[in-house]
Amino acid sequence: MAQPSGLDSFDAFLVSDDGFEESLLALDEPPSVNLNALASSSKRVAEESKQDYRDDAAYEITGFGEGGKYLRNKRKKLAHQRQDLLEQDGVQRPQLFKGDSIYINGYTEGITQPELANLIVLHGGEYVPYLDALGLVTHIIASTLTPSKRKELQDKKYKVATPSWITDSVKAGRRLDWRDYSLFAAKVRPEPEGLFAFDDGLGRLGTQSAQKSLFSMGVARGAVPSTPAKAQGQQKVSAMATAKPSTSAMKAAGESNAAVKIKDNTETIESLSERGVRLAQDALRAAETKRSIFQPRPNPAPRPLTPTSLAKDRPSEPRSPATTDSPHAPTKQSRKWLPDADKSEKTLALLNDPGWMAKHTSAAPDFLQKYFSQSRLHHLSTWKEELKELVASLQPSSAQPIRSKKLSGTPKDGRIIFHVDFDCFFVSAGLTTRPELRGKAVAVCHSRGGEEAASSTSEISSCSYEARAKGVKSGISLGRAREMCPELVTIPFEFDLYKSIASRFYEILLSHASLLQAVSIDEVLMEVKLPSPSSPTSSSDPALELAHRIRAEILSATGCPASIGISHNILLARLASRKAKPANAFHLTSDLVPSFLNPLSVDDLPGIGWSTRSKLEDELRVTTVGDLLKVRQSELVRVLGEKQGKKFAEFARGVDDRELDVGKARQSVSTEVNYAIRFENEEQVERFLRQLGEETVKRLRDTGCKARSLNLKIMQRHPDSPLDPPKFLGHGHCLTQTSSDRIAGPGGSATDDGTVVGEVAWTLLRRMKIEPRELRGIGIQLQKLEKDGRSVDAVREKGQSTLSFAAAPRPPPPPPPAKPSKSTERTRPSPPREHEPSPSPLETILPPPAQQLPSTRRSLRKDPSIIILSDSNSDSSSPPPAKKSSAPIVKPFSIKKERPSEYIPSLFNRRKRAAPPTPPSTQQVPDSELIHYGIDPEIYHALPRDVQSEQLATARKSKFAPKPEKRQTTLKGRSSKAALSKERSKSKSKSTTPPPPPSAIDLTISPSSSPAGPPLRPPPAPISTFLTDDELNLLDWDIFDFRSFSSSFRKQLTSEGREQLKQQASLTVKSHRRAPRDAGAQRAGLREVEVRHSARFMHRVELEDIRDVLEEWVQEMKDQGPPDSDLTKLAKYLEKCVSRDKECDLAKAMDVLEWWEYLLLEECGREAEAEGSARVWWDALARMRSRVQDAVRVAYGTTLLV
């Protein structure tokens, strides 16, 4: 039952729901009052404990040690890594704790657990991150213990000392006698640098916190904390052993940007975030005043800056050079992410040092684990999943309210929603051990920003409100932050601490919620039921009072301030908490809603980010919620789509009918890394990719699922982007590709075999033909999950028990010994399943292509150590045993699924092998097309992607003669489902033109969109089920080969073949002249080549087709003017053409505009004389020009003559 190595857990604890009313007053004070600096020692400690004191319970990722030797013992591995650190530091410390194996129990006062751990290691001790084999532990460090734990440890005669034993020893430079620090000896030894040793109000709370300290790790392994049965409100919460964030991948946010438009009405509109800034400034000023009385302030008075909106900014890279390179950027530099300063010499030196790069980028063998152990975003994501599971396991399914009717989203629903969120969480957590920094501008980031910080690209994770007042915010670089706030103090990440605090936080909230949704590690949404018949005694707002009580409870248990927003739906609760911040609670009642909402900026609404905000502003001139109200819903739907349009229309009115999201089954598992990806050769890429595969599969196993489909995501340096992007080791501007394939284990079943995943991923990657040096990001996603052989997707598998099942008081799940899980299920007489995956994990049916791969590559799975290790890692941590799935299991006989007989391991691969046909595979240009051009497919496929593009583009340009003439096919009623239906549905239903009111331009056109077209068009509207012999001939496919395929495969080939024919047909037309394309445009974007079957023909629409459509469109709509929906669609299309990341076909866009102008001249007369609808047409053209103009500027930085 070896406890999941690398496992940690959200601690279990006991909590009573006593209130802490007496402390309410203190809570509402900004935490700026700092009455001392007595915690000197803690400060020093912090400085000493350089970098790596992550929680770092062994990484789960298995890697190779030097020389390929595997370290099976995680503990050793950890020690090894810490040793590395120590060497890095180059400081040899006295080995005070040599020979000691020290476990730290729970949260420690005065110094964080990671800090302690680091100190121990730095001084020769072994830090034991988990308590699986108690015999190996020589000492236990603890500040507080629950009665039961205390008894247990005492009985077992453990040496339990307070943290001061460590810190004092370090200070003294010698190993002091632990007995002088025994926790059992001195009842409660006041720690010198107490956690709550500041300000009396908080100090008081601190006392309580000490008393109700949570329990911890060890407990989860079976030791059941006895419940000091006490207050009625007491509730026991069991811990959930959850896999540690461990090793894994990620992706990210932005760098710099430029072309961000400045909001209109900046003066009059105050967004919530801006309000936050304002408040912070006020607080700062206030604090300033006070401080000047008590103590001189080290920093200059904060200048009343123009509040930089904290609102959602563009994610940087997308396509705004941001910094220097943009010709017209200099003006609005207010928003950028990176520092002005150039890379420092040092930085450049590193980047140019092959040795350094080999050790610190993806090329290094242990990169993955190191990277994930430090990635904040990885931790954030992992924690979220863990918490969702924890909540699902603790929250009885009965918690799910049964509503008589669906929610209306209005006050009528009678719900009370709390949105609880820590204020600047990471910073607040860090400040609990650095009280001397309270009231200052503080930020959490990796860089220990010293002098070099001016050019640091390290991202700010969170910052104090004092820092926000100066414009600092999450996501910007340290360098940039220092420009705005030179006095900014940085503190390191302390992931363990955050997790520990979160445990206490969730525990408290669970005790108050009737229904709870884990939003993130520091954020919860919950539904609350008040003791309804609130006796007439109580005050005016019992909900608000409860919120304050909860806030007090949280503060006392964690030392961190949280804010709470209350309202009758999720939207409003979230907005309320934003208004409440910092350190307060706010009840947004329905009477306040309109006046509260209207002045907000649209992107204050949850769900509206940079992109949506831009759409609203550009297309509807909407910037505030008030503006949003004035727009017709149909317009919103046109711009944002059906659901989004409706949703935000309702949001603007304060209406939100969403239920809390509780316990839905996970639908995918993925791992990605888009940072420090720098490879020199294929071997490195392959090794990395296989590791990534193993990691992904481990995560999959932790969920107890297997998968049927794999998606590989690749980021490749954009050809125009510099080798070294502005952000240190960042991915820079990239082209992104994905490609997917099915995966299968024995018998075609879903699988969780790392080897299969690695193999398939590697095959897909090789097929992409990407130069290793150009790679900037890699990710693997597993989908189509199955648990116990049934799809996890409730929609597919009807009757699926989606809800988790959990008895209210659940004893700490005795960590299931490795395998019990599976046996647990075997519910009913599971009907004889066809292909019960034979329990031979090493036996795999690899997809065909895999078998074709050069055998040079040795299979990782040959190394048993890997399997052993990953197993030990995963199984234990996957305690999904009894928890779920014990619910009423549906009939084991699935309705549709199951088609084992017909199962083809991999269609794509299969297709590939079928030499003759080679229909457009997942990502390639059909060979037949190549042959058509006289290009040898063999050679073509061997070329790098971008070269392929060029070849193809060239071929297409030269091979065909100019278009003969344009037809006049004026069809009627040709309706584009998409465009039309959308239109019909709402907007102009008043069209009065009964039948098929022509409108809608169908940009998805393909020759077939004009079915009645000239006979020349190859395959008329497809009629036969399968490709006809004629069609096969046209395609140059072998007729007999075709017939030899199964009918389903033939069907697929048929549709693909027909698409191909369409394209060939359209290719016979050449766009007349092409405008000169610049270097960037010359390289046909990946997107273009990458185009694959189905759903993407829009990308390939040929000029000829567009011209035709345009012509029809103008003719048909001449008298009514162009429908907005069509204009929108056309605009989107043209912008896509211009975009350098997508079509990269500026010429086409220009051509379309010219053609349109020509048509208008013909149909509507000269622009100058146009009137009525003609006028409308000309205006529409002008607007479209201007949009394209903008797009060109964004893409090329040039003002082009459109």
Add this chain to the structure above:
DNA sequence: ATCCTCCCCTAC
């Protein structure tokens, strides 16, 4: 209509 695939977008 309703499904599926391939994206984009958002949030922490």
Add this chain to the structure above:
DNA sequence: TAAGGTAGGGGAGGAT
């Protein structure tokens, strides 16, 4: 010197 991850909502376009 830095650690730009991840899951789910949903839109567009195509197949059924």
